[in-house]
Amino acid sequence: MNQDEIDQAAQETLEILRNSGAIVENVHIVHISGRHFPMTINKDAVFPHVDQLERLTRLLAQRLAEHSIEIVCGPAMGGLVVGEWLAHELSVMCAFAEHDPSPKPGEIRGRLVLRRGYDQLVAQRRVLVVDDIVNTGHSIRQTIEAVREAGGQVVAAASLIFVGNFDARALGIDEYYYLLHYDVPAGWTPEECPLCRDGVPVDTRYGHGREFLAAQESK
Numbered sequence: 001m002n003q004d005e006i007d008q009a010a011q012e013t014l015e016i017l018r019n020s021g022a023i024v025e026n027v028h029i030v031h032i033s034g035r036h037f038p039m040t041i042n043k044d045a046v047f048p049h050v051d052q053l054e055r056l057t058r059l060l061a062q063r064l065a066e067h068s069i070e071i072v073c074g075p076a077m078g079g080l081v082v083g084e085w086l087a088h089e090l091s092v093m094c095a096f097a098e099h100d101p102s103p104k105p106g107e108i109r110g111r112l113v114l115r116r117g118y119d120q121l122v123a124q125r126r127v128l129v130v131d132d133i134v135n136t137g138h139s140i141r142q143t144i145e146a147v148r149e150a151g152g153q154v155v156a157a158a159s160l161i162f163v164g165n166f167d168a169r170a171l172g173i174d175e176y177y178y179l180l181h182y183d184v185p186a187g188w189t190p191e192e193c194p195l196c197r198d199g200v201p202v203d204t205r206y207g208h209g210r211e212f213l214a215a216q217e218s219k
Contacts, residue, residue: 001062009059013160013180016052020045023182027203028195030212032108033138035187036195040206041161043078043132053085056160056179061089063177067155070125071095073147075112075139078132082160086130095121097143108211112142114150122152129154133161134178136187141171 001009017023022045029040046052071093074083080096087094095118100110114122127147131140144154156175157168163184168176190196190212202209 006063009062010180012059013056014182016046016056017041017161017180017182020049020052022046024206027206028200028209029203029207030108030209031135031138031187032208033136034108034212035136035189036193036202037135037185037187037207038195039184041133041163041182042206043160047078047081053081057082057085057089060158060160060177060179061086063179064090064128064156064158067128067175068126069128069155071122071152072128072130073097073114073118073122073143073152074130074132075143079130079139079143082132083130086128086158090128093121097146108208108215112139112146114146119146119150122147122150125152126155127152129157129173131157131159133163134159135163135184137164137166137171144172 022042024042025039027039029037031037069090069092072083072087072090073095074080076096076098083094083096097112097114100113103110129140129144129147134140140157140159144157147154154173156177157171157173158177160179162178162181165186168174202213204210
């Protein structure tokens with residue numbers, strides 16, 4: 001894709017998000033990384049509309065045409081949904097990483113690992129690691145590490161939306177592709193979060209607020 005096509009894809013992606021009501025503002029969200037944010041992109045508002053999801057993954061597949069990808073791997077759950085559709089568009093296999101059922105102290109969820117024989121599936125293969133939305137990079141970075149630990153070669157990473165402020169090197173890879181960069185605040189740790197300080201309730205409809213509150217209650 002040339003730059004004009006990339007810009008057009010970004011605009012189309014933004015329109016899909018707006019039309020589906022996926023952009024949620026003025027909330028108190030906890031991400032899997034543990035950081036707190038005043039807004040979120042609710043990908044679950046898009047996922048039921050398979051025609052829109054098909055369109056987004058087709059656009060993303062066009063960005064990846066130059067790579068010889070053998071398998072797509074994403075973190076469950078959102079990365080799994082996008083990964084399946086993207087693998088279909090690329091005519092390759094798909095695997096997924098999932099959370100270790102025994103999280104360590106301080107973790108909202110356990111680290112992402114490859115189970116169900118997917119560690120053997122990615123071994124010695126050229127792997128594209130994909131997620132739905134990348135914010136802090138927590139989930140996609142752990143998936144990249146899991147693929148490498150299994151002997152897979154991560155050739156690139158990709159997502160539908162990027163809301164972070166880092167580059168591919170911060171993920172430990174050479175190439176990172178996305179359809180839309182949506183600028184959001186950098187977020188806060190729980191200790192520095194002004195929403196916590198002001199008593200704004202944590203939203204449990206989106207993100208990982210429910211797990212965060214449960215962890216707070218267990219202390």
